[in-house]
Amino acid sequence: MSDAEHVDVAIIGAGVVGLAIAAELSSDRSVALLERHESYGRENSSHNSGVIHAGIYYPPDWLKTTLCIAGNRLLYAWADDHSVRVRRTGKLIIAQDEGELPALEELLSAARLNGVPELELLSQRQVVSLEPSVEAVAAISSRSTGVIDQMELMRSLESAAVANGTSVAYVHDVQHLERSGVGFELDVRDPQGGELRLSASALVNSAGLAADRLAEALGYDVDGEPRMRQTVNKGRYYDIVTPEKASRLQRLIYPLPHADRSGLGTHVTLDIDGGVHLGPDTEWLEGSASLDFRADDARRAEFLAAAQRFLPWLEADDLLPGQVGYRTKLSGPGEPPRDFLIWEDDGYVHLGGIESPGMTASLAIASRVRELMG
Ligand SMILES: Cc1cc2nc3c(=O)[nH]c(=O)nc-3n(C[C@H](O)[C@H](O)[C@H](O)COP(=O)(O)OP(=O)(O)OC[C@H]3O[C@@H](n4cnc5c(N)ncnc54)[C@H](O)[C@@H]3O)c2cc1C
Incomplete structure (x- = not known):
C-alpha cells in the first residue's frame, strides 16, 4: 500500500x-x-468453536437470528463452491431431567418461530439411538448445525x-x-x-x-x-484427549442455555479435524485486561462437574486445557x-x-x- x-x-x-x-x-x-x-x-x-449455528437462541427480529439463518445457508453454499471443509454434524440440545422438559419445548417453539429449518423433538430412546453415551431424557435435534474449517x-x-x-x-x-x-x-x-x-x-x-x-x-x-x-468476556475450552472417549460423541451436544442467555452452558463441540472440546465458559474481564490466548488450567473441576451431568463416564484425566477466546460484547455483567x-x-x-x-x-x-x- x-x-x-x-x-x-x-x-x-x-x-x-x-x-x-x-x-x-x-x-x-x-x-x-x-x-x-x-x-x-x-x-x-x-x-472460536467453528460451529455453523442454526439461529435458535435469540428473538426472531434480531440480526443475530436473521443473519445467522441466512448466513448458515450462504456458508454451506460458499463452502461447496470454494472447497472449504464443512461437516453437517447436527446438534442436540438436551434436557438432563424431567424438570427441564418444559424449557426444552419452549426453546423448540421459539426456534420454529424464528424459522430455523430441520428441527425435531427427540424422545429418550431416539437420543440413545443417536448418541448412546449421552445421558438425556429428551433433546432438540438441529440438523442444519455443523462445523467449518475457519x-x-x-x-x-x-x-x-x-x-x-x-x-x-x-x-x-x-x-x-x-x-x-x-x-x-x-x-x-x-x-x-x-x-x-x-x-x-x-x-x-x-x-x-x-x-x-x-x-x-x-x-x-x-x-x-x-x-x-464493548465489553470483553473470556471463554476457555477443555479438550477431551482420551481417543476412545472422544470417539463416543458424534454430534455437538448442548445443555439448555441459561435462562437469561448469558451463556450456552458447558457444551461439547467437534472440530473439522475430529477434535472434541468442552466449552467455552464465560468470564467477564476488565476493559483494560490484556488478551492472553494461551491455554490455562484454572477451571478443570468446574468443566468436569458440568460435563459429568450428561457424560457421567468422563474423568479429570480425560481433559486438557484447550484454546481461549474473547467475546466482543455490547452488554456487560448482569445485563441482558x-x-x-x-x-x-x-x-x-x-x-x-x-x-x-x-x-x-x-x-x-x-x-x-x-x-x-x-
Ligand atoms: C469463544 C468464542 C467462540 C465462538 N464460537 C463461534 C461459533 O462457534 N460460531 C460462530 O458463528 N461464531 C462464533 N464466535 C464468534 C465469532 O468468532 C466472531 O463473531 C467472529 O470471529 C468475528 O469476526 P470479526 O472479523 O468481527 O472479528 P476478529 O476476528 O476479531 O477480527 C477483527 C480484526 O480487526 C483487527 N484490528 C483491530 N484493530 C485494528 C487496527 N487499529 N488496525 C488494523 N487492524 C485492526 C484485529 O487485529 C482483528 O484481526 C465465537 C467467539 C468466541 C470468542
Missing part, C-alpha cells in the same frame, strides 16, 4: 467478517483491507477479495481516523514502522474487539446512542444480551458486538453492509 492512496472503501480488520465484506464490496468498488497482524483471523476468528474459510474469502482487486495490507495498524472532504483519512503504521496516509470515500469498522476504540477516535460518543462501548450493531452514518459503517454467531453470519453481514452503503 502506498502513501496518499485513495480507495472507495477502507475496511479495518481482516477477521472473518472484514474479509467477507471485502469479498462482497470489491466486486464493484476499489477496496483496501487493513489488518494489524501478520495475517488474517488472528483474534476472534481463529479462537482458516480455510478465511483463506477463500481473502482469495475472492484479492481476485476482485482488493489491496490487503497486513501489519498495517490504523492509528488515527478522521472525517475529511473526500470522506475519511486514515493514518496507518506500516510494517517498517513508518506512517502512511490513506483516504477513502467510505469506511467500514470491522475491528472486532477494538471497534469501539476506533469509533471513539473518529469522534463518536460510544456510551451514547447507538451504544458502541444485546443484538449485533450494524450501523451506517454518512459513509461510516460500524460493526459492534460481533460475537457468536458472527462467523456463521459473516456472509449475510457482508450483504447487509452492502445494503446500508447503497
Whole structure:
C-alpha cells in the first residue's frame, strides 16, 4: 500500500467478517483491507468453536437470528463452491431431567418461530439411538448445525477479495481516523514502522474487539446512542484427549442455555479435524485486561462437574486445557444480551458486538453492509 492512496472503501480488520465484506464490496468498488497482524483471523476468528449455528437462541427480529439463518445457508453454499471443509454434524440440545422438559419445548417453539429449518423433538430412546453415551431424557435435534474449517474459510474469502482487486495490507495498524472532504483519512503504521496516509470515500469498522476504540477516535460518543462501548468476556475450552472417549460423541451436544442467555452452558463441540472440546465458559474481564490466548488450567473441576451431568463416564484425566477466546460484547455483567450493531452514518459503517454467531453470519453481514452503503 502506498502513501496518499485513495480507495472507495477502507475496511479495518481482516477477521472473518472484514474479509467477507471485502469479498462482497470489491466486486464493484476499489477496496483496501487493513489488518494489524501478520495475517488474517488472528483474534476472534481463529479462537472460536467453528460451529455453523442454526439461529435458535435469540428473538426472531434480531440480526443475530436473521443473519445467522441466512448466513448458515450462504456458508454451506460458499463452502461447496470454494472447497472449504464443512461437516453437517447436527446438534442436540438436551434436557438432563424431567424438570427441564418444559424449557426444552419452549426453546423448540421459539426456534420454529424464528424459522430455523430441520428441527425435531427427540424422545429418550431416539437420543440413545443417536448418541448412546449421552445421558438425556429428551433433546432438540438441529440438523442444519455443523462445523467449518475457519482458516480455510478465511483463506477463500481473502482469495475472492484479492481476485476482485482488493489491496490487503497486513501489519498495517490504523492509528488515527478522521472525517475529511473526500470522506475519511486514515493514518496507518506500516510494517517498517513508518506512517502512511490513506483516504477513502467510505469506511467500514470491522475491528472486532477494538471497534469501539476506533469509533471513539473518529469522534463518536460510544456510551451514547447507538451504544458502541464493548465489553470483553473470556471463554476457555477443555479438550477431551482420551481417543476412545472422544470417539463416543458424534454430534455437538448442548445443555439448555441459561435462562437469561448469558451463556450456552458447558457444551461439547467437534472440530473439522475430529477434535472434541468442552466449552467455552464465560468470564467477564476488565476493559483494560490484556488478551492472553494461551491455554490455562484454572477451571478443570468446574468443566468436569458440568460435563459429568450428561457424560457421567468422563474423568479429570480425560481433559486438557484447550484454546481461549474473547467475546466482543455490547452488554456487560448482569445485563441482558444485546443484538449485533450494524450501523451506517454518512459513509461510516460500524460493526459492534460481533460475537457468536458472527462467523456463521459473516456472509449475510457482508450483504447487509452492502445494503446500508447503497
Ligand atoms: C469463544 C468464542 C467462540 C465462538 N464460537 C463461534 C461459533 O462457534 N460460531 C460462530 O458463528 N461464531 C462464533 N464466535 C464468534 C465469532 O468468532 C466472531 O463473531 C467472529 O470471529 C468475528 O469476526 P470479526 O472479523 O468481527 O472479528 P476478529 O476476528 O476479531 O477480527 C477483527 C480484526 O480487526 C483487527 N484490528 C483491530 N484493530 C485494528 C487496527 N487499529 N488496525 C488494523 N487492524 C485492526 C484485529 O487485529 C482483528 O484481526 C465465537 C467467539 C468466541 C470468542
